[in-house]
Amino acid sequence: MNWTENHPLFIRERKFMILKDKKEAEDCFNRLVELFNRFVESHKNIENLKTGLKLIVNWEEHLKLKYPEREFILILSSTIAGEDVAIRFNQDTLSREYMNAIRNRLRIYIIWGIVMKIVFRNFDDSYYEQVCDFLIELSKDDRKHINWNWARWEWMFFHPEFNRDLKNKIGLWYLADELVAIATYDHYFGEAFFATKQGFEEFEKDILEYAIATFSNEGGLGVAVNDKDIHTVDLLRSYHFVKHDQTENILELALENVSLEGTISEDITLKNIDIKNDLYKLHHMLWQAFDNEGPVPVDEVTMNKQKEMLSATHLNPFLHVVAENKDGEYVAYCGLWYSPKTDYVYVEPVCTVPEYRHKGLGQVVVMEALKRGRSLGAKKAYVISDSHFYKSLGFQQHSHYMFYWHNS
Template sequence: MTAIAHQHPGTTGFTDEFHRVRDFLVRINHAIPTTPGFLWGRWEWMFSLPYLDASALHRIRIWEHNGRVVAVVTYETELGSAYLLTDPEHADLLPDMLQYALEHLTRGGEVRVLVGETDHNLQRIAAAHGLTATAEAEANAVLDLAGDLSYRLPAGYRIASLANERDMLRFDRLLHRGFNNPGLPRANAEAIQERLTSVSGPHLNPELNMLVVAPDGDYAAYCGIWHEPGTTYALVEPVCTDPDHRRRGLGRAAVLEAARRCRDLGARAAYVGSDQLFYYALGFTPHSRGIWWKL
């Protein structure tokens, strides 16, 4: 059992340990996603975020067998929530993994653990440790990419990828407003660098990440997407539309264009960690849920 190396402030944290875990997630989800709520794209997105609590990275633990990673216990952006990710062939590690999470991933003395609603083995283990299920959950939905991925844009709007449009000031404004943050965007060098870092992951393909550009040149909608060449799935994260441009089909266009480009590279399904009606209206269907369990 080893730890993720500590990340020094100001670095992106794409260390050797990061890549080993990322390769582990690619491997166990290669044929059929076994951790749909925590695919490799979520791991890389987590390390791309400015609000990741880098001071706690040494608490992430990996288990190895014959020199390769077979299990991981991690938080996402801050301590207090634990994800147990394991190779199905090493499910015997789950009791130790859960015990580790309860002892080392706490925040304010408490931690919650995500347990798949059909993972009866982990449910029994959690119950034996004194945890109980709550009403809190994380939902996953999936889009069959063999379906209709067509869309229409209003006059004057155009679609573009991050490979062609990379104005981080406009990008920061879109994400600030698109996720309904209060006040004005910071519009300073720190904000610009944070946005640049968020789209600079080592496996992010800018050709797949789509912007809708408004007639005045502002960025109106965005869909981030993560796809590994040779795999049959993609992960949608994040998606937003500027409030001034909503209800015009722009978010739909960004998501479906990103999905179409992944389909052209061999993906057959796109996952998203959400149960919002917006995604169901695009053709996504409910896939699975993780339930938060607490002591």
């Protein structure tokens, strides 16, 4: 039995499957019990482990009465001898209008009579922390999504270029009060990220379809996928995504046994940013350091966006290190993002104004920030980059991501 392709938890269409091998049936049953126990501690209708799957007390008739508005029900049955196990998916005959009304809004899934409602919600600010926790949990289980960790989410969400007018289009899928899946754009439409918690992978098709329909722009939709994530690559290709030459690369540095000391000249002072008083100084430095042309804009709209960046929920000024020259100007900057719920820091951004480049200041602010991160409990650091600069500091290859593109 191919468990990935025939996972019984989430049903997208009518399916019929018969397991004729007794050992295969018992293996299937054990996996179902393992998943089932995530939702309930015991159930009176689980019995006779040795003979495979057995459904008792006419659940089909019971469910028709108790859950008349369900979309799908799952029926498990076996022969008396337990040699044959059938997993049957019965779909109600529902009107097209009703099916369209609940599409992408409500799914009701039943496992041995237990109802799981997968509910779609549009994002608003009240869900912000839940998204952070979802991404933290995701990176604990599997770091194939480390390129989209909670810190990247926060950096994006408060970034001046983030299109906040579209944020209610971010899709969230809930099982009761648990966030189990997400689809979001990256700063603006045209690129997207989607993921599910473990055990909810069969819902990925619905999420991907939502992302395509919602986040595509005139150029289509791009999604970055870990090179080792063959499952997601196959999923994207089934929806006619094609590989693109755009990439993302993740470097990692173990902080426990590395020297983070640096040397600075006498006319440079290291300090952390002062959120209340540094708005204009930091904005002036960032404008120059990212090679923008023309005078530094200080209009109300621009400065309000900078204030938004410094208001990021988990921004810790202690981890945002600047190099200040003798004239009181900021000339280099490293920002780190850390949550005590994780074991890593995320590096974003690092920059130096042009006239102070090639003097080692970038290395100094990064090392100082990493040293502070380590003092708070971080054991490693991640950065989205393939730059020799980070490799010279000891960062090593962690993972690589290719973009796959869907043309509208």
